[in-house]
Amino acid sequence: VDISKGYIIGVDVGGTDVKVSLNDLKGNFIAKTSLPTYVPKGEEVVLHQIISAIEEVIKLGEVTKGEIIGIGVGAPGPLNTKEGIIYHAPNLNWRNLPLKKIIEEGTGIRTWLDNDANLAALGEKVFGVGKDSQNMILLTLGTGIGGGIIIDGKLYRGSDDGAGEVGHMTIEPNGYRCNCGNRGCMEALASAPNMVRRTKEALSAGEESIIPELVGGDLDKIDTKVLATAARKGDKLAEKIWKKTGEYLGIGIGNLINVLSPDMIVLGGGVSHAGDLLLEPIRETLKERAMQANPAMIVLAELGNDAGVLGAVALVIQNLNLV
């Protein structure tokens, strides 16, 4: 393969859709496609869809298989990057699936696998806001809280590919129960569902707020977008929820800064779209909790919906030492 003319395929496997892209080595998009993941139809169907989508971007991009340097795949973990096996992906109903081998056999192209949060971090490092960063930690803030850690320019995976589970740092020993079984994890305190839960608890305790009006009285419609709108209109309860969320995140990020001394902390995921509503309380908390925090080191992710596929492309680049 002539590397200078080569292309890379990025695959982002999620519980609701699969995104596949064909990119050049600079991360420019040559072609992309996405399709809903038909999980109820079973493993075979989903795997067939992934292989077909890969064939499709090769066709759309009018390139030959010989010009493809490799395929990077991001998927929910836990997984084994060396063997390319997904141990368990509850959203996809997969267990011990040798995804790397299946894609290599289905396409004839060398393939690498890693978890989606790691790849979101690597994507920002190679193509996004972290280009000039050497030591970077990315947190994805959404239904859960995931993370990826870059040390000396490389993804840090730990001994069993288990590193980066920043969402499961204990923040409050007796806090809310987390999905992992522990109590008071950052994810249990600062994820989107927890923000909604704290809001509902405050409303049932009789706190004044415009939030019920914003959702037409249907409290099940409260989400982080509604909370952001309410806070921007000056709603005291919504402001309090964002402030507390930023404090929880600030405690966790302060721990990370004290241990790893990163030069950049990147916030991604849907909840990060709230911007200053989160950044301000995080920066305030860091003043007290982090021994060396520069407020400017906390930044928002840049790659948005392309983070998954670009991270997968970056995985191939990093594994082949193309940068």
Ligand SMILES: [Zn+2]
């Ligand atoms: Zn947990």
